[in-house]
Amino acid sequence: MSKPPGPKGAFFSAAATAFRRDQLGFYASCVREYGDVVATRMGPYRIWLVYHPDAIEELLVTRARDFVKSPGVRLLRPLLGDGLLLSEGDFWLRQRRLAQPAFHRQRVAGYGEVMAGFAARHVAGWANGAVVELHGEMMALTQAIVGKTLFDADVSGDAHEASEAAKVLAEDFGAKLASLRLLPAWVPTPSHLRARRAIRRLDAIVHRIIAARRASGEDRGDLLSMLVHAQDADDGTRMTARQLRDEVMTIFLAGHETTAVALSWTWYLLAQQPEVEARLDAELRTVLGGRAPAVADLPRLTYAGMVVAESLRLFPPAYGIGRQAVRSTELGGYPVAGKTIVIAPTWAVHRDGRWFDKPDEFRPERWADDLARRLPRFAYFPFGGGPRQCIGNAFALMEATLILAAVAQRVRLSLVPGQRITPTPYITLRPEPGLRMRVARR
């Protein structure tokens, strides 16, 4: 066979319309109708969807060299520049190696105290019976944590400003992606100007973080110092101011919005499943006995870990991973032409009944007995895989588990009735229009 099956395409094709109307539903229906490798056309783009774990492994690992990031994610270039998420080739590899030491397991363990401490302090500000918008709360918390652990900066005063700007950019990205406007637009439309203003607001925060460190001249040995003081091994040059800005912006944004989204969905799921919540509560009592969680407790907080894993399965913040072929290659036994955009729709793969029993149910205990080891490697990949795998994987899992434990041991959160919350595929899978929850102190 030379070409995979798929919905017939043309600009106003059924595929483009379905994608525009309901991106997640489109991903889920294509695998049902056409199978593991799906080819379609949307506007000027040749788009493939790959669902089989083996084909995803080819895309992200074995044939990774045949692909670059997709035009969809490249829409983030005005915001993230040439930072780690978007850079390519030798340049990317050099920057990745530079940042890597800040994410080594031992280093990450050292961040645990800040993570649990900030979470406890944050939740202490919630009054019994109060209604909080949980997603905004999680954004503020994870932002403060990434600022403190990686940049030794206090960004607590910027939470509102940064969240507002991030929301504008998320919506702008979502609208462009849905309408397949993937090329950079120079025309100063109102939405474009709004996005530019939002980027300037975030720039101000990032520049302040960098300027404070430069002014102190100190080498604190954290990620920011590594980036500021890094020198090229060959010619001794330092990173340009623009590159430094791009790296800090990338880590600042990638390092908090994803984890905040993951936690938001976790609270949403827990609130609807009292038996899971009760089991989590029992574990927290047994393991912690009322004291604050610490990194040393993590090996015994197994159920909490499974709750996080299961939430990342059902609502993966990175709901799909996109690439574009830079040369002719092959996937799932089919020849792929250069320029083809290939998407691994994490959302749909994580809900595939071939890999997960009762795939739409929130059942943390499915992760017991090492399910992760029994699954094909790419049946579950919330952090991607291969060379471009999330650099913050261990950071995020530890942070999410510690925040879950620190918050759940102090309060119960219930959904304010009458809300319709929709997973919305912007840059990450946001709960829209937010998540209003009532606090009951334990």
Ligand code: HEM
């Ligand atoms: C639950 C939380 C998180 C999820 C679900 C997540 C997911 C991902 C995924 C799927 C990728 C790969 C994208 C691709 O292959 O195109 C990625 C890359 C990346 N993530 Fe995360 N991430 C999370 C947390 C974090 C944290 C905490 C940080 C930093 C503190 C971070 C920084 C990055 C960076 C810099 C990259 C680009 C890495 C590279 O290409 O070298 N992420 N993330």
